[in-house]
Amino acid sequence: xxxxxxxxxxxxxxxAGSMSTAARALGLSPAVVSKRIKRLExxxxxxLLQRTTRQLSLTEAGQGFYDRVVAVLSGxxxxxxxxxxxxxxxxxxxxxxxxxxxxxxxxxxxxxxxMSAHPDLTLHxxxxxxxxxxxxxxxxxxxxxxxxxxxxxxxRRLAPVRRILCASPDYIAAHGMPESLDDxxxxxxxxxxxxxxxxxxxxxxxxxxxxxxxxxxxxxxxxREAVIAGLGIALRSTWDIGPELNSGRLVQVLPGYEGSxxxxxxxxxxxxxxxxxxxxxxIDYLSGLYGPVPYWEG
Numbered sequence: 001x002x003x004x005x006x007x008x009x010x011x012x013x014x015x016a017g018s019m020s021t022a023a024r025a026l027g028l029s030p031a032v033v034s035k036r037i038k039r040l041e042x043x044x045x046x047x048l049l050q051r052t053t054r055q056l057s058l059t060e061a062g063q064g065f066y067d068r069v070v071a072v073l074s075g076x077x078x079x080x081x082x083x084x085x086x087x088x089x090x091x092x093x094x095x096x097x098x099x100x101x102x103x104x105x106x107x108x109x110x111x112x113x114x115m116s117a118h119p120d121l122t123l124h125x126x127x128x129x130x131x132x133x134x135x136x137x138x139x140x141x142x143x144x145x146x147x148x149x150x151x152x153x154x155x156r157r158l159a160p161v162r163r164i165l166c167a168s169p170d171y172i173a174a175h176g177m178p179e180s181l182d183d184x185x186x187x188x189x190x191x192x193x194x195x196x197x198x199x200x201x202x203x204x205x206x207x208x209x210x211x212x213x214x215x216x217x218x219x220x221x222x223x224r225e226a227v228i229a230g231l232g233i234a235l236r237s238t239w240d241i242g243p244e245l246n247s248g249r250l251v252q253v254l255p256g257y258e259g260s261x262x263x264x265x266x267x268x269x270x271x272x273x274x275x276x277x278x279x280x281x282x283i284d285y286l287s288g289l290y291g292p293v294p295y296w297e298g
Contacts, residue, residue: 159290163259188232
């Protein structure tokens with residue numbers, strides 16, 4: 001019988017797209033991973049991967065084998081859960097990457113409910129405003145707020161993200177309320193912490209603005225505090241400034257223009273076919289928590 005560990009290594013290599021990346025995620029050396037793939041091919045008597053200096057690709061036999069292996073591994077996990085009589089119980093460590101501010105505001109406060117329901121599971125939550133390498137970093141999933149374009153990963157939409165132009169009442173009192181996009185040229189606009197342009201949708205469709213400002217920072221939370229303090233106008237997500245909008249500490253500017261609707265809150269993971277129960281349960285938990293109309297919109 002084929003070594004089960006070799007099958008898991010094979011699936012990780014395909015998900016990662018390279019042996020070296022899969023090796024880092026598995027805590028093995030590239031040489032060991034290569035040896036185990038070769039042992040699997042020798043056992044089967046067929047080549048599963050085409051190797052070049054730049055990339056790996058599945059052979060026809062490899063693709064068919066991969067499709068069946070991920071189903072077997074997924075079925076094995078379900079069988080273990082069934083046999084244990086604890087289909088909702090999970091163990092081990094769930095490693096998650098999430099944006100810093102969102103993780104602090106909308107994940108951390110809700111961890112108690114999930115962890116109480118799964119006491120044998122350890123959560124490793126890493127907060128970062130950079131897009132982490134999920135496979136290379138050994139993450140089970142990542143929570144991302146973006147227009148997702150990486151087709152090598154699987155994404156499940158958790159909630160819409162609404163972004164608006166906003167400023168403090170003190171700033172508006174001192175500088176006036178902008179009446180048009182052209183008016184923004186005469187205002188202090190706070191660039192995003194990652195220097196992204198403002199991608200807006202308005203009466204004339206989509207447009208892009210590149211704000212120039214005197215404040216430059218790598219922290220989204222610094223921009224948030226600066227706009228609340230009255231330093232200028234910023235494009236912020238409602239999940240980030242909902243309480244300030246409700247209390248009047250911030251007001252919406254140019255309500256006819258909001259951020260691109262293509263930006264969403266998503267859970268991203270390497271493979272649709274082999275989804276560990278711990279990942280599925282956490283994604284379902286967040287999906288139920290946020291929903292199509294997130295609580296921060298209230």
